[in-house]
Amino acid sequence: MTRLLEGKLVKKDKKRAAKLKKAKDEAKVEEDRNRLATFVREALDEVGKEDFPETVEGKEKFFMDQVAMGESLFAGGESGYQSAAICFYKALKVYPSPVELIMIYQKTIPEAVFNLVYTMMSLEIKKRQEEYWEIFPSNEMNVKIQPVEINDSKASDDKEKLIRRGVFSIKDFKPGDVIYEEKPIVSALDPNLEGGGFCGYCLREIKEKVIEDEDDLFRPIYCSEKCRSTASAEYSTILFKKPTTSPLTDKESRLVDLIKGDNVKYPLMIARFFARMVYEETEKVAQKIEEEYTTYDHVEKLRYLELPVTEREQREIEILKDLLASKVPGIEEFISERYMMFKGKLEYNSYGINTAKEYNKSINESKEETVRNSSNSQITGAGFYHVTSFFAHSCDPNTQISFPSENHVLSVIATKPIKAGDELKLSYIKIGDYDTKSRREELLKKWKFLCLCPKCAEDDPGEDEDDEENWVDEDEGSSS
Numbered sequence: 001m002t003r004l005l006e007g008k009l010v011k012k013d014k015k016r017a018a019k020l021k022k023a024k025d026e027a028k029v030e031e032d033r034n035r036l037a038t039f040v041r042e043a044l045d046e047v048g049k050e051d052f053p054e055t056v057e058g059k060e061k062f063f064m065d066q067v068a069m070g071e072s073l074f075a076g077g078e079s080g081y082q083s084a085a086i087c088f089y090k091a092l093k094v095y096p097s098p099v100e101l102i103m104i105y106q107k108t109i110p111e112a113v114f115n116l117v118y119t120m121m122s123l124e125i126k127k128r129q130e131e132y133w134e135i136f137p138s139n140e141m142n143v144k145i146q147p148v149e150i151n152d153s154k155a156s157d158d159k160e161k162l163i164r165r166g167v168f169s170i171k172d173f174k175p176g177d178v179i180y181e182e183k184p185i186v187s188a189l190d191p192n193l194e195g196g197g198f199c200g201y202c203l204r205e206i207k208e209k210v211i212e213d214e215d216d217l218f219r220p221i222y223c224s225e226k227c228r229s230t231a232s233a234e235y236s237t238i239l240f241k242k243p244t245t246s247p248l249t250d251k252e253s254r255l256v257d258l259i260k261g262d263n264v265k266y267p268l269m270i271a272r273f274f275a276r277m278v279y280e281e282t283e284k285v286a287q288k289i290e291e292e293y294t295t296y297d298h299v300e301k302l303r304y305l306e307l308p309v310t311e312r313e314q315r316e317i318e319i320l321k322d323l324l325a326s327k328v329p330g331i332e333e334f335i336s337e338r339y340m341m342f343k344g345k346l347e348y349n350s351y352g353i354n355t356a357k358e359y360n361k362s363i364n365e366s367k368e369e370t371v372r373n374s375s376n377s378q379i380t381g382a383g384f385y386h387v388t389s390f391f392a393h394s395c396d397p398n399t400q401i402s403f404p405s406e407n408h409v410l411s412v413i414a415t416k417p418i419k420a421g422d423e424l425k426l427s428y429i430k431i432g433d434y435d436t437k438s439r440r441e442e443l444l445k446k447w448k449f450l451c452l453c454p455k456c457a458e459d460d461p462g463e464d465e466d467d468e469e470n471w472v473d474e475d476e477g478s479s480s
């Protein structure tokens with residue numbers, strides 16, 4: 001009996017000791033984690049204050065010095081690992097292709113030092129992503145973009161909760177007020193309208209004087225000299241201008257044939273989008289623009305539906321690669337890797353635009369709803385917008401989009417009283433007298449989500465908001 005009792009006590013002691021050890025180990029892990037976080041934060045602050053060389057020679061020398069110093073520091077043993085990591089991190093800041101250098105580091109420096117450099121780099125990227133939402137959208141847009149938790153009862157813990165981003169007003173508005181106006185990142189006419197009655201840049205209907213661009217193989221027409229020169233700078237010189245030095249017309253014509261032959265505007269929008277990014281980068285260098293974020297940073301943050309790569313897309317990718325590789329060295333890989341992502345984002349987040357005067361007149365007279373869909377038969381073209389891309393849908397929306405200047409400039413108009421802090425929503429589909437089931441079916445078919453706006457929730461409570469297929473959320477890091 002006593003032996004049994006002793007045995008039980010020993011077992012209890014052992015359990016207690018194991019528990020104590022586990023708690024100590026966990027505290028040590030936590031302490032190490034905190035120490036690492038403090039080191040990384042302080043190191044990033046220190047590096048952030050430093051002025052880095054700007055000339056090529058200066059950068060080369062700085063790079064060599066930092067790498068040499070890092071190597072001698074880690075060679076001295078563990079006590080030099082943190083200082084070594086800072087040197088390698090600084091070297092990374094001036095190296096032209098940091099991702100390549102990280103791969104070299106992984107093979108050449110001690111694992112513990114590499115992990116420190118890697119953590120610093122990851123934290124900096126995260127910080128940069130968060131800071132983006134402080135400066136975008138700019139104050140005059142009257143809105144903020146904020147995360148909204150999707151009410152998903154299937155998610156078992158907090159980490160699995162889905163986040164979408166929504167647009168929130170920062171001011172009060174009354175019905176009829178214009179909340180903001182914005183120009184698209186890119187827009188395109190329906191290809192069968194190109195060169196016939198509508199401006200190739202701003203999509204305005206042209207009734208009188210037309211400006212042609214003989215050098216552009218796509219043969220667009222423009223409503224003004226300004227539209228012609230902007231289109232030329234932003235994308236058409238890169239994509240379609242007849243080159244004076246080498247006759248590359250074959251490559252350009254293949255893209256024109258693809259777009260006009262199949263009457264599809266998305267390859268053109270994507271081509272313009274790639275060209276626009278090249279233009280932005282070139283401008284940044286030429287004008288010494290300090291702007292930290294580019295359109296690419298912005299688009300990265302949008303969610304999209306992953307599309308299957310069919311023969312059509314393969315053809316689009318090949319044609320675009322073939323054309324742009326001759327003009328922008330090194331762009332081929334970028335196009336191969338990102339084309340489907342851009343296609344998914346552009347198709348999913350664009351808006352249909354109708355600039356035909358007759359159409360706008362009838363809309364104003366009948367007060368017909370404007371919808372988000374960019375592929376119905378009544379549109380002149382489509383546009384992809386910075387802020388408006390983030391709007392969520394509601395079957396009882398508080399805003400509406402319109403194109404009051406009868407061109408691609410989009411206005412967001414309040415249709416209900418709005419208070420600062422309210423989420424702004426518009427309708428992706430025509431609501432009319434359709435019942436909840438039909439509205440949900442249409443949204444599910446076209447947009448792949450089950451609507452849980454208050455109007456739907458009221459009619460049919462108890463549904464999960466998340467019923468989406470193939471979603472890719474960039475910030476969750478699960479994209480291509």
Ligand SMILES: C[S@@+](CC[C@H](N)C(=O)[O-])C[C@H]1O[C@@H](n2cnc3c(N)ncnc32)[C@H](O)[C@@H]1O
Binds near residue numbers: 392449450452
């Ligand atoms: C065109 S995207 C809009 C951009 C998106 N809010 C983001 O975070 O990038 C549409 C997606 O927003 C979410 N969404 C918008 N309106 C919704 C609604 N009424 N009910 C549920 N989800 C909605 C869904 O995830 C949908 O697939």
